[in-house]
Amino acid sequence: MPSKTTAHPAKKIEKEKDKYIEAIGRRKTAVARVRLFSGRKAASKTPEIIVNDLPFSEYFPTAKLQKTVLAPFGELSLKEYHATALVGGGGLSSQAEAIRLGLSRALVALNPTWRSKLKSLGFMKRDPRKVERKKYGLRKARRPQQWRKR
Secondary structure, eight states: OOOOOSSOHHHHHHHHTOOEEEEEEEETTEEEEEEEEEEEEOOSSSOEEEETTEEHHHHSOSHHHHHHHHHHHHHTTOOOEEEEEEEESSOHHHHHHHHHHHHHHHHHHHOGGGHHHHHHTTTTOOBOOOOOOOOTTSSSSSOOOOOOOO
């Protein structure tokens, strides 16, 4: 009796062969893995960005966060690229900035001449700030216990 196979391995590789550039973006505790597809181009007026299997406009509800994510495309006047991002950790603001860094790194890998423009805008810089740990004997990282007379 022949065994059931779902797909031939060669067909699976051809299907996944869609060319993309992958980059990592980080900020605080947020980490974003961004894939910029160069083969598939979006037909709409704005770049098609999928974040955690949702359109980025649904994942980031405010206009400020959406503008943060689209900033690298807007500065380079690009509208035809498709990108996906898997992001986790941190809050929505730091996730948006992590995606912005990942997109910037992917765009520079695609075309190194864009680096100077993105770097001058501060999109190529990773923001390393993290929350300082709480110390023994203090209420917070640096806040001492409140003094009381009685």
